[in-house]
Amino acid sequence: MSIMSYNGSAIIAMAGKDCVGIAADRRLGIQLKTVSTDFTKTFQMQPKLFVGLAGLATDVQTLHNLLEFRMSLFKLREERDMPPEVVNNLLSTLLYEKRFGPYFVEPIVAGLDEDNKPFLSCMDLIGSSVKANDFVVSGTCTGNMFGMCEALYRPDLNPDELFEALAQSLLSSVDRDAMSGWGGVVHIITKDGVMTKELKGRMD
Amino acid sequence: MSMNKMTLLPPLMASSEGSVPFRLGPVEEDPCDHGITSRPIEHRFSPYDFNGGTVAAIAGDDYVVVAADTRLSSGYEILSRDTTKLHAVTTNCVLASSGCKTDVDQLRSVLDIRGKIYQHNHRKSMSTPSVAQMLSNTLYYKRFFPYYAFNLLAGLDQEGKGAVYSYDAIGSFERSQYSANGSGQAYVIPLLDNLIGNRNRTTPKPDLSVEEVVEILKDAFLNAGERDIYTGDQVEIIVLRKDQPVSRQLFALKAD
Numbered sequence: 001m002s003i004m005s006y007n008g009s010a011i012i013a014m015a016g017k018d019c020v021g022i023a024a025d026r027r028l029g030i031q032l033k034t035v036s037t038d039f040t041k042t043f044q045m046q047p048k049l050f051v052g053l054a055g056l057a058t059d060v061q062t063l064h065n066l067l068e069f070r071m072s073l074f075k076l077r078e079e080r081d082m083p084p085e086v087v088n089n090l091l092s093t094l095l096y097e098k099r100f101g102p103y104f105v106e107p108i109v110a111g112l113d114e115d116n117k118p119f120l121s122c123m124d125l126i127g128s129s130v131k132a133n134d135f136v137v138s139g140t141c142t143g144n145m146f147g148m149c150e151a152l153y154r155p156d157l158n159p160d161e162l163f164e165a166l167a168q169s170l171l172s173s174v175d176r177d178a179m180s181g182w183g184g185v186v187h188i189i190t191k192d193g194v195m196t197k198e199l200k201g202r203m204d
Numbered sequence: 205m206s207m208n209k210m211t212l213l214p215p216l217m218a219s220s221e222g223s224v225p226f227r228l229g230p231v232e233e234d235p236c237d238h239g240i241t242s243r244p245i246e247h248r249f250s251p252y253d254f255n256g257g258t259v260a261a262i263a264g265d266d267y268v269v270v271a272a273d274t275r276l277s278s279g280y281e282i283l284s285r286d287t288t289k290l291h292a293v294t295t296n297c298v299l300a301s302s303g304c305k306t307d308v309d310q311l312r313s314v315l316d317i318r319g320k321i322y323q324h325n326h327r328k329s330m331s332t333p334s335v336a337q338m339l340s341n342t343l344y345y346k347r348f349f350p351y352y353a354f355n356l357l358a359g360l361d362q363e364g365k366g367a368v369y370s371y372d373a374i375g376s377f378e379r380s381q382y383s384a385n386g387s388g389q390a391y392v393i394p395l396l397d398n399l400i401g402n403r404n405r406t407t408p409k410p411d412l413s414v415e416e417v418v419e420i421l422k423d424a425f426l427n428a429g430e431r432d433i434y435t436g437d438q439v440e441i442i443v444l445r446k447d448q449p450v451s452r453q454l455f456a457l458k459a460d
Contacts, residue, residue: 143390143431150427151395171404172394201404 003104004125006031008179009041009054010139012149012170013110015118015132016162019190022050022110023166023199025139025174027182028057037182037203045071046081048189049111051091054138055125056104063105066094084111084119088129095127102126106138116191141177148173159188163197171201216243219250252304252352253278256434258388259289259300260421261358262400263366263381267414267445270358270368271421272300273388273429273457274438285437285459293319294329295450297359298442299339302386303373304352311351314342332359336369336377343375350374354385364446388428388435395424414443422455429457436460 008029013022028039042052043064051067053060070090074082082090088109095103108122122136123129130136134153137145148169157165166186174181184199214225223245256277261270272289275282291299291312299315301308318338322330330338336357343351355371370383382400384392399420402409412420418441425439439455 141390144394146431147388147391147424147427148394148398150391150430151423168398168404172398175397175403176390176394 001031004055004106005140005179007055007057007060008140008177009060010137010141010145010170010174010177010180011041011052011054011108012135012137012145012166012173013050013052013108013120013122014135014149014153014157014162014166014169015120016157016159016188018112018116018118019159019162019188020050020110020112020118020120021159021162021166021186021188022052022108023170023184023186024052024054025170025180025182025184027180029179032178034182040185042185042187043067044187044194045087046111047194048116048191049082049084049087049109050187050189051087052108052110052138053105054108054140055106059103059105063091063094063103063107067091070094084109084113084121087111088119088121088123088131092123092127092129095123095125099126108136108138110136110189112189112191140179141173144173144176145169159190159195163188163195167197167199171199175202214243216245217248218245219248251349252307254352254387255283255303255305256387257289257302258384258386258392258425258428258432258435259302259354259356260384260392260396260424261300261356261368261382262396262417262421263358263368264412264414264417265366266360266364267417267443268358268360268366268368269414269417269421269441269443270298270300270356271425271439271441272302273425273435274440274454275434275436276305277434280433282437288440290440290442292450293335293357294332294359296444297330297332297335297357298444300356300358300385301353303354307351308353311342311353311355315339318342332357332361332367335359336367336379339369339371340375340377343371343373347374354389356383356385358442358444360444360446366444384424386435388425388432391428391431392424395427396420414445418443418453425455425457 011024024041028036121131135149152165188195259272276284276287350373357369361367371377382396443451
């Protein structure tokens with residue numbers, strides 16, 4: 001039993017042409033028992049920025065609150081939205097502060113920067129982060145998700161095509177993982193706003 | 205953490221595959237010592253090595269396509285860039301195996317011998333479902349010291365339809381329309397679920413031709429080669445069609 005697969009999760013974020021999408025499953029389990037089918041793992045921290053948190057559920061919620069707190073402080077002091085790159089660095093620092101007793105989460109940051117260009121990054125549980133142009137994945141079925149994204153991703157997808165790619169990648173990946181699934185949610189962020197859709201998938 | 209503690213630490217078993225404490229569960233020990241001076245360590249030779257690689261197969265109405273990469277590796281080293289993972293058991297049947305090469309080689313020898321004996325006794329070569337059962341029996345024969353081989357059997361059945369059988373290391377098998385095995389299995393199977401099994405799609409299931417299926421497999425291996433370090437170099441693709449000679453092609457992947 002690994003701590004990172006105690007609750008189960010699957011999160012993918014992908015970049016399109018002037019848009020980003022982030023998709024996550026809805027399952028909350030306690031090892032093999034499913035406890036909730038509407039557990040939120042993606043959080044809209046700002047109008048054009050989402051943070052996805054995969055891993056131990058208690059740390060998902062704690063880190064969300066911590067991040068909300070720190071981002072609110074930033075907004076009060078600097079009177080501007082936090083750019084995605086800065087959110088990435090903040091998360092990285094917050095996680096490394098707990099280097100020898102970490103939060104068991106592997107976050108994903110997905111958003112549009114000031115020029116509405118896509119920003120994607122993912123991190124390990126102690127804050128080592130990696131930026132990507134195409135897609136990032138996190139959760140209990142990363143092998144499955146990498147395979148699907150590698151196959152279905154193309155550069156410069158428009159929001160509808162991005163939604164299809166994300167939805168198919170997520171659903172097919174979680175169907176081969178016992179710890180994730182039970183529905184899905186996709187958010188597509190464009191300069192005009194956020195489109196959120198729930199996915200119909202296998203409920204097992 | 206005092207060195208004078210009375211609790212006895214479980215012995216450590218060290219092998220070429222890594223070190224494991226004999227008793228499962230968290231072990232309380234001096235963080236600097238790692239148990240080296242305070243517990244017995246048993247050194248053990250591990251009879252298995254993982255030589256990597258991915259195999260996949262897809263069955264159609266009158267054809268079957270089987271593909272395997274040609275990389276042989278051990279740890280982080282590449283031992284060979286052009287070893288085959290495919291083996292023709294009969295003219296109608298190909299065995300694709302990944303795992304430990306020496307076990308795979310031995311398994312192929314045993315299957316060849318048993319196939320020849322069958323041929324002598326029955327005056328005909330084995331049909332694909334028979335090979336499938338024989339492979340399962342051969343694997344289960346070594347239930348308590350298994351062949352470290354992850355097998356896929358691809359062939360044409362008695363009616364000329366494509367058949368794919370996938371196995372675990374001790375002989376449990378199932379016939380299906382498509383399958384993948386080996387180190388890149390996780391990267392390939394969800395894609396085949398989506399494109400061949402038409403899962404999570406509301407559009408009607410398309411009829412795929414051999415050429416389209418070969419292209420799908422090439423794409424799947426390209427993707428597995430990107431993300432899996434044990435998969436790469438080349439992909440060997442064999443197509444078995446009813447009443448046609450066996451076609452074999454090599455497709456280059458990244459050599460990194």
